[in-house]
Amino acid sequence: MSISNPSNRILPPSFYIRADVVQIARELLGMVLVTCIDGILTAGLITETEAYAGAIDKASHAYGNRRTARTEPMFSKGGISYVYLCYGLHHLFNIVTGPEHIPHAVLIRAISPLDGLEDVLLRRNKTILTPTLSSGPGSMSAAMGIKRNHTAMSLQGPLLWIEDRSLQPEDADIISGTRVGVAYAAEDALLPFRFWIKGNAFVSKAKGL
DNA sequence: CAAACGATTTTCT
DNA sequence: GAAAATCGTTTGG
DSSP states (O other): OOOOOGGGGBOOHHHHSSSOHHHHHHHTTTOEEEEEETTEEEEEEEEEEEEEEGGGOTTSTTGGGOOOTTTGGGGSOSSBEEEEEETTTEEEEEEEESSTTOOEEEEEEEEEEEEOHHHHHHHTTOSSOOGGGTBSHHHHHHHHTOOGGGTTOBBBBSSEEEEOOSOOOOGGGEEEEOOSSOGGGGGGGGSOOEEEETTOSSSOOOOOO
16 A cells, blocks of 8 residues: 655644644544554544643643643644553553643544554454554554654654645534543533544544533 | 552453 | 553652
8 A cells, every 4th residue: 555645744833833722633633643663654544632721721631730751742842742651551642732831732532544454453463443443542552553652752753743635524523522531620521622523433432422 | 768540441240 | 331450650758
C-alpha cells in the first residue's frame, strides 16, 4: 500500500496553536494520525477525542496550572505530544494545543486503522480487525505503537504527525458528550468536551452522554 | 522515604 | 458484571 506524498497534508503548527481547544478537538475528528515508530509506518482515522482545558478544567492534569515534570509538555506551544502512563499499564496519547504557557490538550480516544493494518494487528497480538483493536485511549496507543517515551514529541514528524486527507465527517455526524473517567472533576465532568463520529464502530464503548 | 492513586483494558466468573 | 493487572507520579510524613 502506497502513501502518496503526505508531506503537504501534514497539519501545520498553526492548526494547534489556536486558543480554542474544544474546537480543535472537534476538528481533529476525521484527521489521520500517522506514526513511524521502530521504522513501522501505521495510520488511523481519528474517530473520538476529548478536550482538556488546562488551568480552568478540574479534569486536567494541569488544573490550576499545576506544573510538574510529567505535565510540562502541556505548557509548551501547541503541536507536540503529551503521553503519560495511566493505571500503570496504559499509555494515553494527547495532542498539546494553544500558545505557550496555556496547558491545553486533546486526548485521542480511538482511531479506525487505515495504513499498516498487519503491523497494528501484531502490536495488539490480534489476527482480525475488530473495533476493540483501537477503540479506547489505551488500546489506540498500543495499536499505533505510542509509548510514554513519545511524550513532548513534535507533531511535524518524523515519528508522529497528523494528516488532513479530506476525510472529515459532516457536522451532522459529529456527536458531543461528557468525558470518560473524570467523575473526580465535579461540575467539570459535565462539560460536553468529548467528540465522536456518529455511528462509527471505532468509538470506545465507555458511557458518556 | 512511604503510600495512594489513576483521562483503562482484559480476563475471569 | 466483577476483579485483576501494574507502576510512574504525586503527595504526605
